Amino acid sequence: MYLSLLISLASAGEAEFTFVDRNQPAPFEGTLLNPQATAELLVLPDTLKAECDLEIEYQVDLLNTERHLEVSNLNSRYTALNLEYQQAVQTKDLQIENLETIISSNSGVSKWVWFASGLAAGTATTYVAYRAFNEQ
């Protein structure tokens, strides 16, 4: 197991660098990167860009989903309030209708009935009183 670990480490290699001075065999002084470090440096921009794009997409997707949830909840609230309003209006209409029925039963045509009854009762009372007093 230890051997396989050593082999894998050797094959992957570590990214290493060092500085090269003027007197060392190089055309100019500078930084020496081993193949692994060079490869990682070459891959890094694309990787970072891909990760950045992915992060943006992820955050945007999350925000969109949250907004979608908020909109759904607001729609539910709106629908509920609308239904509550309609029901309240319906109840009030029903109450008004009942009250109108009661009012109309005490007015309108029956008003004339009351008038006629009162007139008849008054006439009868007057007549009875007249007869009673006359006989006395």
Added chain:
Amino acid sequence: MIYLSFVKKYWKEILLSLLLIFLVLKSRHDINQMRASHDAAEQALMEQIEGLKQIHADELAARERALQEYKDRVAEIEEKYINAQDEIEKLSKEQTEEFVRDFSENKQSLIDALTTKYGFTYVP
């Protein structure tokens, strides 16, 4: 004749009694109407309460559905995100290995990559 003389004698009392009876009956009629109106209003309000309960239950169910959809969608997004991260890591590793191979097998490709990506000048 007896009745007539009685009526003649007590006509005021009889009239008052009749008026009183009429007043009582009319009052009872009015009270019954008010009670009917009250019952109708109460029934309408009970129906409204039932309706409100139903509306509230429907709203809660809709909110629950929306929340479940949100959770499912978030799980989907996170899974996609983790998969994409793995994919990027895998691609990055493959490209790194390719560049490491190029170092010994295809130096020109490595030079081109360094020149293109960073604008460095190669000095042999």
